[in-house]
Amino acid sequence: MVTIQEALKIINDQNVELKTESRNLNDCLGFSLAENITASFDMPSFDNSAMDGYALCGISKQYIIVGEVAAGDSSDIELENGEAIRIFTGARVPENTSAVMMQEKTKLEGDKLILEEEPKPGQSIRKQGGELKTGQEVFKKNYTITAAGIGLIGALGIDKVEVYKKPKINLITTGNELIEPGKPKKEGQIYESNSYALAAAAGKYGFPVTQKLQIEDDFKAIKSGIKKLLETSDVLILSGGISVGDYDYVKQALEENGVKEQFYKVFQKPGKPLYFGRKENKFVFALPGNPASSLSCFYIYVLPFLDKINGSKRLGLEKYSFPISQNYENRSDRPSFLKAKVTDSKVEILNGQGSSMIQSMAQGNALAFIDAETLIKKGEPIDCYIIS
Ligand SMILES: Nc1nc2c(c(=O)[nH]1)N[C@H]1C(S)=C(S)[C@@H](COP(=O)(O)OP(=O)(O)OC[C@H]3O[C@@H](n4cnc5c(N)ncnc54)[C@H](O)[C@@H]3O)O[C@H]1N2
Numbered sequence: 001m002v003t004i005q006e007a008l009k010i011i012n013d014q015n016v017e018l019k020t021e022s023r024n025l026n027d028c029l030g031f032s033l034a035e036n037i038t039a040s041f042d043m044p045s046f047d048n049s050a051m052d053g054y055a056l057c058g059i060s061k062q063y064i065i066v067g068e069v070a071a072g073d074s075s076d077i078e079l080e081n082g083e084a085i086r087i088f089t090g091a092r093v094p095e096n097t098s099a100v101m102m103q104e105k106t107k108l109e110g111d112k113l114i115l116e117e118e119p120k121p122g123q124s125i126r127k128q129g130g131e132l133k134t135g136q137e138v139f140k141k142n143y144t145i146t147a148a149g150i151g152l153i154g155a156l157g158i159d160k161v162e163v164y165k166k167p168k169i170n171l172i173t174t175g176n177e178l179i180e181p182g183k184p185k186k187e188g189q190i191y192e193s194n195s196y197a198l199a200a201a202a203g204k205y206g207f208p209v210t211q212k213l214q215i216e217d218d219f220k221a222i223k224s225g226i227k228k229l230l231e232t233s234d235v236l237i238l239s240g241g242i243s244v245g246d247y248d249y250v251k252q253a254l255e256e257n258g259v260k261e262q263f264y265k266v267f268q269k270p271g272k273p274l275y276f277g278r279k280e281n282k283f284v285f286a287l288p289g290n291p292a293s294s295l296s297c298f299y300i301y302v303l304p305f306l307d308k309i310n311g312s313k314r315l316g317l318e319k320y321s322f323p324i325s326q327n328y329e330n331r332s333d334r335p336s337f338l339k340a341k342v343t344d345s346k347v348e349i350l351n352g353q354g355s356s357m358i359q360s361m362a363q364g365n366a367l368a369f370i371d372a373e374t375l376i377k378k379g380e381p382i383d384c385y386i387i388s
């Protein structure tokens with residue numbers, strides 16, 4: 001049995017070989033950069049208008065209109081003092097432009113332009129290099145690409161980026177009692193829900209599950225199922241059959257497939273029988289079958305590892321400290337991750353903390369950490385892992 005800190009350290013200390021690939025701009029969302037990206041030109045690359053209106057030379061309330069320039073035009077007009085040209089948002093401003101005035105604040109009298117107010121020097125001009133300068137570092141390696149990130153990379157004229165390959169993740173659930181949702185349930189059966197929750201949690205954080213397998217509590221079947229899915233996995237996640245019951249075959253079946261234990265059992269609640277193993281560059285998490293245990297273990301242990309082998313800067317759920325909204329005593333002799341809800345910067349520990357209870361987790365948005373046999377008084381801060 002290891003402590004939570006020891007388990008997290010063992011996971012984080014694994015040497016992993018990160019593979020990279022080149023991906024198109026329209027297919028790189030959620031991938032982590034394997035290269036730094038710098039701006040190869042100033043952004044904007046020329047002074048341009050922030051408004052539809054008039055580019056003005058000199059500061060006054062009256063100008064003569066001498067022409068027009070639209071977005072994409074590159075005409076080299078040079079304005080003289082007292083002259084204005086019609087201009088549109090994004091269009092390059094002529095040399096000698098003092099300011100741009102939005103059209104709503106102007107009126108025309110023949111070729112004369114009359115302003116409601118004097119422009120301020122530089123007003124409504126987006127300056128060359130105002131956002132980024134040539135050679136400026138835009139993204140560091142390990143940045144996980146967001147929608148806005150894709151926008152910026154595209155704006156820099158880049159159509160392909162070098163990213164870390166995402167891990168191939170497969171999932172095995174074990175248990176004779178399990179049947180698929182949607183099918184009629186017989187006496188003693190329960191619906192298999194862990195694979196859905198785990199695949200959804202992994203998918204939500206950018207790690208789609210490739211293959212799912214449901215296997216009965218039969219040693220041979222579990223052993224051959226593991227062999228089959230391990231071949232195509234970077235990370236294999238199992239649920240159930242990892243405790244000490246007569247039908248808990250997962251650990252032995254992993255060992256007989258050449259998986260080496262990195263740790264087994266963590267002094268925590270829920271998720272005590274958590275197992276983590278490795279076979280060369282393939283990694284295995286065997287999560288306890290109880291629905292809340294398996295999902296909590298996913299968030300606290302599996303997700304940071306997936307982030308690590310995805311080359312991403314984020315390592316698991318974000319952790320914040322929030323004051324608790326009630327007195328709460330953790331009577332367990334094990335440090336606990338409690339189903340909780342954070343609202344208005346306060347955390348409430350929810351009813352229904354049993355490891356089999358997923359209802360409270362479904363109502364909540366966080367796991368709150370409280371040490372064993374500890375009383376926390378209303379208003380005292382506790383650590384919360386936020387589930388988005
Ligand atoms: N003698 C002991 N018994 C148990 C111990 C122990 O230390 N000594 N630990 C308990 C703890 S803590 C946990 S957690 C469970 C975990 O056991 P397993 O990983 O072997 O899980 P199962 O027995 O297969 O299942 C437990 C529970 O969860 C339900 N389940 C399983 N898989 C699914 C699924 N895919 N979808 C929905 N529900 C699932 C299953 O029906 C059981 O009710 O062991 C304790 N026992």
Ligand code: MOO
Pocket residue numbers: 268269270271272273288290293355356
């Ligand atoms: O570790 Mo178990 O998940 O306490 O029920």
